[in-house]
Amino acid sequence: MLSDMKLEDIVGDYKESVLDLYGNGSRKVFYTDIETPYPDGKLIVSTTDKAGVITHVNQSFIEMSGYTEDELIGMPHSILRHPDMPSAAFKDLWDTVNRGKKWQGFVKNLRKDGGYYWVKATVIPNIRNGQVVGYTSVRRKPSRTKVNECIQLYPTLF
Amino acid sequence: MSYIFTVSPDFSPDHLSGWYIFNTWLQRQSGEAIHLELYDNFQAQRTAIQANKIDLIYANPFDAAMLVREKGFLPLVRAGNTSDEAIIAVSADSSVNDVAELLPGINVAVTEDPDVHMIGMIMLEAGDLDAGNINTRFYNSQVLIAKSLLQGEADVGIFLAKAFDDLSNLTKKQLKILVRSQISVIHHSLMIGPKLAGRRDEIQALLLAMNNDDKGKSVLNSLGFDTWIKVEDEEMEFMIDLMDTLII
Numbered sequence: 001m002l003s004d005m006k007l008e009d010i011v012g013d014y015k016e017s018v019l020d021l022y023g024n025g026s027r028k029v030f031y032t033d034i035e036t037p038y039p040d041g042k043l044i045v046s047t048t049d050k051a052g053v054i055t056h057v058n059q060s061f062i063e064m065s066g067y068t069e070d071e072l073i074g075m076p077h078s079i080l081r082h083p084d085m086p087s088a089a090f091k092d093l094w095d096t097v098n099r100g101k102k103w104q105g106f107v108k109n110l111r112k113d114g115g116y117y118w119v120k121a122t123v124i125p126n127i128r129n130g131q132v133v134g135y136t137s138v139r140r141k142p143s144r145t146k147v148n149e150c151i152q153l154y155p156t157l158f
Numbered sequence: 159m160s161y162i163f164t165v166s167p168d169f170s171p172d173h174l175s176g177w178y179i180f181n182t183w184l185q186r187q188s189g190e191a192i193h194l195e196l197y198d199n200f201q202a203q204r205t206a207i208q209a210n211k212i213d214l215i216y217a218n219p220f221d222a223a224m225l226v227r228e229k230g231f232l233p234l235v236r237a238g239n240t241s242d243e244a245i246i247a248v249s250a251d252s253s254v255n256d257v258a259e260l261l262p263g264i265n266v267a268v269t270e271d272p273d274v275h276m277i278g279m280i281m282l283e284a285g286d287l288d289a290g291n292i293n294t295r296f297y298n299s300q301v302l303i304a305k306s307l308l309q310g311e312a313d314v315g316i317f318l319a320k321a322f323d324d325l326s327n328l329t330k331k332q333l334k335i336l337v338r339s340q341i342s343v344i345h346h347s348l349m350i351g352p353k354l355a356g357r358r359d360e361i362q363a364l365l366l367a368m369n370n371d372d373k374g375k376s377v378l379n380s381l382g383f384d385t386w387i388k389v390e391d392e393e394m395e396f397m398i399d400l401m402d403t404l405i406i
Contacts, residue, residue, distance in 0.1 A: 058343070
């Protein structure tokens with residue numbers, strides 16, 4: 001279960017929202033207008049178990065999210081959930097990977113300090129001996145054109 | 159019975175003799191008759207893999223999924239302190255300083271090395287470029303990619319980062335790096351096929367001990383490596399999953 005974000009972690013002017021995390025309760029989040037640019041040439045990589053609990057993160061994940069590795073491992077992946085992301089996007093994600101398919105989409109992620117970063121995310125099921133044992137998510141730098149399209153589109157999906 | 163060993167066709171020409179030396183070392187150490195068969199291109203090598211002709215391979219990560227999941231290959235080792243990274247570069251006098259400034263219709267110079275090509279295309283994607291709106295020009299070597307930029311045949315080059323770093327200083331001065339990948343987890347691996355699988359642990363142990371003696375060290379150096387690092391099955395599965403997320 002995710003605890004609420006802490007005000008002392010937030011940098012800059014913030015807004016407040018309560019997210020419904022479907023099966024993981026709710027979470028009070030604080031978010032700002034400060035964007036962290038995606039680092040050139042890097043991939044952000046994580047793996048989760050079948051329930052979406054983080055089992056591995058790479059260094060880029062740690063740097064971009066602002067959390068430590070210890071704070072991330074064992075937490076639901078929705079620790080990055082930003083209030084500007086429509087729940088329909090995540091429903092589509094889970095529906096797709098549960099069918100054993102690859103999902104791709106543009107995602108605005110929430111940092112520990114309340115800031116955000118955009119990614120192009122790809123999620124695939126990890127299949128071992130014919131069974132889904134978890135999921136790998138890899139994010140890459142999104143094009144600004146695509147991000148601007150999502151900034152227009154996502155508010156219409158609530 | 160003789161086994162067939164092959165090497166991903168993107169190996170540096172400087173290490174051609176090194177792979178023959180390594181093959182000789184491997185035969186002596188393992189007591190198996192192993193023939194080194196080199197292919198001119200990836201397609202010819204994949205045809206041989208599909209026909210079950212290959213028993214050992216120093217494989218491009220792009221082919222790892224097919225080798226493991228379709229052909230029953232298992233990972234042995236990878237070279238220490240190396241990973242496959244790509245560089246996007248333009249001519250030094252180009253006005254472009256960021257991938258986002260590149261425009262559709264440009265000529266992009268690449269080699270047939272599939273993983274470097276893929277990593278390069280992912281970096282170009284951030285500039286709204288994809289295979290459908292660029293002209294891809296294939297060259298036989300990294301040096302020829304550099305030449306194509308300097309001569310104005312290509313606007314952008316996708317280089318294997320290590321090969322770019324090995325270009326002469328004079329050439330590098332005439333080029334400008336826009337992006338260098340820092341992925342770290344994509345690498346070539348030495349893999350063993352089903353016919354030799356019974357000897358996997360033994361051959362893996364021989365390889366891992368290679369840098370413990372002068373002869374082994376000198377063979378490794380002839381390949382441009384310092385040491386081999388063990389690749390666990392799950393590490394290989396992780397890389398295959400990761401590659402799967404990147405293939406567009």
